[in-house]
Amino acid sequence: MQLQEHYNELYKKSSEIILAGKYTLDSQINDETDSRFGITLLIRPNEAIKTNIQLFLDELKAIDPSQYYYPDSDIHITVMSIISCYEGFSLDKIWVPEYVEIIRKSLLDLNEIKIEFRGVTASPSAIMIQGFPTDESxxxxxxxxxxxxxKSTLEQSIDRRYAISTAHLTVVRFLEKLQNPKQLIEITDKFRDFDFGTFMVDKIELVYNDWYQRERNTLQLEYFDI
Structure with missing residues (x-):
């Protein structure tokens, strides 16, 4: 399935679910006892793209400020969840340099990665910015x-939950009952084809993170210039 087709199908199904009031709330966002951690390889968009995203989020906040809106510091594309977040994981369970070595090996001969952010899509529990890599890099x-x-014996859970294939940015999670689902969908409809910007990736980060990639719970393990 083409990426645009995937995003379209996801939006159609999810917007119907949201309008029917059958969306899903995330009950763990404000749970201070949440101990789900993992390690992730990720890309962060540039400042211009984040500025455009916040313009979109400002419109959503105006009609429903009670949801969880990602700050600039937490917005990211997941390249790969090396170890998907689970309760009780901590860095003392692994030897980070071994992970860095495999990632460096994987980055050899990598072509430029360029990503276009255009339009929005949704899931039954979140709103996302659509990302489109310009080639197969x-x-x-x-x-x-x-x-x-x-090939390694290292702890990893790659593709265990699902095989990642998109380049989206999650920017809203549903935390409380939606105050006005109809208006929310009207705003997302307005931004369905909005051009948030295109950027060339210049670095990739390996981080130790919580489920929501919150800056306060994120530890930078390594930067990789590309």
Whole structure:
């Protein structure tokens, strides 16, 4: 399935669910006892794109400020969840340099990664910005990571939940009952084809993170210039 088709299908199904009041709330966002942690390889968009995203979020906040809106510091594309977040994971369970070595190996001969952010989509519990890599470089990197980690004996959970194939940015999670689902969908409809910007990826980060990639709970483990 083409990426645009995937985003379209997701939006159609999810907007119907939201309008029917059958959306899902995330009950753990404000749970201070949430101990789900993992390690992730990620990309952060540039400042211009984040500025455009906040313009979109400002419109949503105006009609429903009670939801969870991602701050600039937390907005990211997941390249790969190396170890998906689970309760009780901590860095003393692994030797980080071994992970860095495999990632460096996977980055060899990597072509430029350029991503266009255009339009929005949704899930039954969140709103996302649609990301479109301009070629196969990101998918090629993911395939190399899969291959190299599966050859190793290191702890990893790549593709265990699902095989990642998109380049979206999650920017809203539903925390409380939606105050006006109809208006929310009207705003997302307005931004369905909005051009949030295009950027060339210049670095990738390996981080230790919580489920929501909140800055206060994120530890930078390594930067990789590309």
């Amino acid at each position: 990101l998918n090629n990197l993911r395939d190399k990571l899969r291959e190299n980690f599966k």
